[in-house]
Each structure stands twice: as C-alpha cells, then as structure tokens.
Amino acid sequence: MLKTSVKSPLTIRLCQPRGFCAGVDRAIQIVVLALKKYGAPVYVRHEIVHNRYVVEGLQNLGAVFIEELDEIPPDHRHCPVVFSAHGVPKSVPADAQARQLFYLDATCPLVSKVHKQAMRHQRLGRHVLLIGHAGHPEVIGTMGQLPEGSVTLIETDADVQGFVPRDPSALGFVTQTTLSVEDTAGIVRALQERFPQMMAPSAESICYATTNRQEAVKETAPGADLFLIVGAPNSSNSRRLVEVAERAGAKMSLLVQRASEIPWEEIGEISTLGLSAGASAPEIIVDEIIDAFRARFDVSVELAVTATETENFPVMSALRDVELTAADMAFVNGTA
CATH class of the missing domain: 3.40.50.11270 (Rossmann fold)
Known part of the structure; x- marks a missing residue:
C-alpha cells in the first residue's frame, strides 16, 4: 500500500490592501x-x-x-x-x-503633487529639503523640477545633522512617496528640532497606498513565522514592507519576485505565513505563491483587511x- 504524506497545516495571513495602486x-x-x-x-x-x-x-x-x-x-x-x-x-x-x-x-498624480509642493516651497523663497533615497527615479524626477542648488536630499539622521542652510528660517520639506512612514517621521522630527521654522508641505507626501500597505503588514506581522513581500529589489515601497514586517514582529521577512525565488530549505517548518505585495506587484504572482504553498502545506487563508481603497x-x-x-x-x- 502506498503511503501518503500528510501536509503540515499553514495559515496564510493575506494582507488587504496589497499590490497594484x-x-x-x-x-x-x-x-x-x-x-x-x-x-x-x-x-x-x-x-x-x-x-x-x-x-x-x-x-x-x-x-x-x-x-x-x-x-x-x-x-x-x-x-x-x-x-x-x-x-x-x-x-x-x-x-x-x-x-x-x-x-x-x-x-x-501623487508624485506630481509632490513636484508641485516642492516648486511651491521654492517659489516662496524656501530652500527645499527632499527626504528620500538617492538614485531612485522618483527622487531624480522631483529634484529635476527645481533649479540646481535649490534642493538638498536628506536620507539619514546624519544628513540632518550635517546640513547647514544659508537661512534656517527659509526651509521647506517634501518626501518621496514610497518611504517608511516611521523612518520618515523620525527624520522630520529631527529636522524640526534643528530648524523649527521649517515649513511642511500643504499635504502628506507619502502616498495613501504606501501608508495602507505598511499598516496592513504591521497589523499582520506579529507572531508570523515568515512574512513574504511580493515585489522587485528596485521597488522602494516593497523593500520598506520587508522592513516593516521585521520590526512588527515577523520572525523572518523576505522579498520575492516569483514563487521560484522562495528559499524552501531556509524557511523550514512554519505554521503562520504573512503575505503582501508592493504597489507594483500584480495579483497573479500572489496567487502563484499561494499555490506554491498549497503544494507543500495544508493551507488556510485568512484575509486581513485594514483599509478599503477606492482611488482611481x-x-x-x-x-x-x-x-x-x-x-x-x-x-x-x-x-x-
């Protein structure tokens, strides 16, 4: 008689919202x-x-x-x-x-909004501080809206401490739309401590999709043996989700582009998996990854809904x- 292997149970906490914005x-x-x-x-x-x-x-x-x-x-x-x-x-x-x-x-349109916020600061005579990651296309695009020398990129707390403005009373900041909400808040606080007259943008720069996906991951990560984020290595918002999952309590958090990248030997025995996708990752890959786990585990999916997105x-x-x-x-x- 053939022996049938019994699959270990696995609960997948599937974040909603996730994926395309x-x-x-x-x-x-x-x-x-x-x-x-x-x-x-x-x-x-x-x-x-x-x-x-x-x-x-x-x-x-x-x-x-x-x-x-x-x-x-x-x-x-x-x-x-x-x-x-x-x-x-x-x-x-x-x-x-x-x-x-x-x-x-x-x-x-939300990136265009940041462009307008930066140009408004500059038009009002403020030197613009852009909080973001050097080399990212969005940062290159935002800096390229302004005359050379009118914007300074701030990436870290060290940049905050090292920045010496010509006029501390004439500063304004904006941020890249796909940053870590917590990290960005920390940098903004540090800037405000040094430059209390610095002006904020007229509206939040970090976009709704970035915030919503980070909140969903933060809520579902505690107690997860593994958290997978579907996204590309050059996707800023996807990489931030990996960091958020780790900070929020997932034992391990990984970024994968396809199911073929899942390191099964490294994962070992798990009973709870968190799963989300960056704003540029299609749902079909999320389905592919769930199917890959179904082939190895007795899977049950729990949808973790933290927000409803209706933007168009x-x-x-x-x-x-x-x-x-x-x-x-x-x-x-x-x-x-």
Missing part, C-alpha cells in the same frame, strides 16, 4: 491604451513600474523600454514615448519636444476614446 494601474493602462491606439512600438522611458512580470508582459505587447530618449531611432519619432509612473525631471519633456517626439506622461486616476484625454477588452483589463489589473 491607482497610480500603477493608470501607468500600465496608458501603455496598453497607447499600443491599441497607435500600434507597436510604443517606447517607454525607464521601467513603467518596478516589476519584471509587468515589463515583460508589456514587451510582449510591443512596448520597447529605453533609458534615454536618444535610443529612439530617428525614423521612429512619430511613435509615442511614455514617461514612467515615477516621474521625470523637467529636462526630459523638454528634450522630447526638442526631438519633436510625441510623449505621454504616466507620472503618478483617469488616463489623459488623448487615450480615453480607446476601449479595453476584458483580457486587456485583466492584464492592467494584474490578474492575468
């Missing part, structure tokens, strides 16, 4: 709509969002990803070029216009006359 959904939709309206190729400057699955899916549809506009062949100047959800410096659309390129700006950012008017099929919408929504 309204800004990511809009950016992907813009590329898909542009392909349907104008045909391939559609050029995309930088990864439209930080997710390899999404990028490869768009490449299969005819999108061509580039890092700089000079990579577009001269005979393809008529093809649309899409700017990524992270935002771009002012020099990029100016360069596009100089090259007579047709461009579509997929910058997340419409695409630009030039693309609103294009209809998407059910298959298109499944890809845009991350379910296919």
Whole structure:
C-alpha cells in the first residue's frame, strides 16, 4: 500500500490592501491604451513600474523600454514615448519636444503633487529639503523640477545633522512617496528640532497606498513565522514592507519576485505565513505563491483587511476614446 504524506497545516495571513495602486494601474493602462491606439512600438522611458512580470508582459505587447530618449531611432519619432509612473525631471519633456517626439506622461498624480509642493516651497523663497533615497527615479524626477542648488536630499539622521542652510528660517520639506512612514517621521522630527521654522508641505507626501500597505503588514506581522513581500529589489515601497514586517514582529521577512525565488530549505517548518505585495506587484504572482504553498502545506487563508481603497486616476484625454477588452483589463489589473 502506498503511503501518503500528510501536509503540515499553514495559515496564510493575506494582507488587504496589497499590490497594484491607482497610480500603477493608470501607468500600465496608458501603455496598453497607447499600443491599441497607435500600434507597436510604443517606447517607454525607464521601467513603467518596478516589476519584471509587468515589463515583460508589456514587451510582449510591443512596448520597447529605453533609458534615454536618444535610443529612439530617428525614423521612429512619430511613435509615442511614455514617461514612467515615477516621474521625470523637467529636462526630459523638454528634450522630447526638442526631438519633436510625441510623449505621454504616466507620472503618478501623487508624485506630481509632490513636484508641485516642492516648486511651491521654492517659489516662496524656501530652500527645499527632499527626504528620500538617492538614485531612485522618483527622487531624480522631483529634484529635476527645481533649479540646481535649490534642493538638498536628506536620507539619514546624519544628513540632518550635517546640513547647514544659508537661512534656517527659509526651509521647506517634501518626501518621496514610497518611504517608511516611521523612518520618515523620525527624520522630520529631527529636522524640526534643528530648524523649527521649517515649513511642511500643504499635504502628506507619502502616498495613501504606501501608508495602507505598511499598516496592513504591521497589523499582520506579529507572531508570523515568515512574512513574504511580493515585489522587485528596485521597488522602494516593497523593500520598506520587508522592513516593516521585521520590526512588527515577523520572525523572518523576505522579498520575492516569483514563487521560484522562495528559499524552501531556509524557511523550514512554519505554521503562520504573512503575505503582501508592493504597489507594483500584480495579483497573479500572489496567487502563484499561494499555490506554491498549497503544494507543500495544508493551507488556510485568512484575509486581513485594514483599509478599503477606492482611488482611481483617469488616463489623459488623448487615450480615453480607446476601449479595453476584458483580457486587456485583466492584464492592467494584474490578474492575468
């Protein structure tokens, strides 16, 4: 008689909300709509969002990803070029216009809001402090909205202590939208202690999706043997979720892009798994990971709902006359 192995029980605490936010959904939709309206190729400057699955899916549809506009062949100047959800410096659309390129700006409206907040500080005579991570596309884009020398990047407490302004009474700050809420609050407090006259932005810079996903992870992490975050290594909001899970009490927290990256030998025996996804990770990969655990464990899923998101950012008017099929919408929504 064949012996059947008994699977160990595993409870998966599945965070809600998780995955795609309204800004990511809009950016992907813009590329898909542009392909349907104008045909391939559609050029995309930088990864439209930080997710390899999404990028490869768009490449299969005819999108061509580039890092700089000079990579577009001269005979393809008529093809649309899409700017990524992270935002771009002012020099990029100016360069596009100089090259007579047709461009579509997929910058997340919440990133654009930070741009406006920074420009308002500068317009009112304040030196701008940008709290963020050096080299991140969003930081490059935000700094590129302002004249050189009018903005200083603050990454750490050491940067706070080392910053010497020309006029301590004329400062204003903004933040990258995808930062750790707790870490950012600490840096802001340190800045306010040193520069009590520093002005805050007119509205919170860290976006709703970042805050909601961090809160969901914080609530579900205590007691978890393992917490998996679905996301890319270059995704700031995904990496912050890993840190939040560790701080909130998960015994181990890992970032994975696909189920194939799960280090099964390293995981060992677990009974409670926390699971969430960064704002640029599609739901289909979350399903793939749950299926991978079902193959090894007797899984029960507990949905941990901490917020309901209803935000929707419409695409630009030039693309609103294009209809998407059910298959298109499944890809845009991350379910296919």
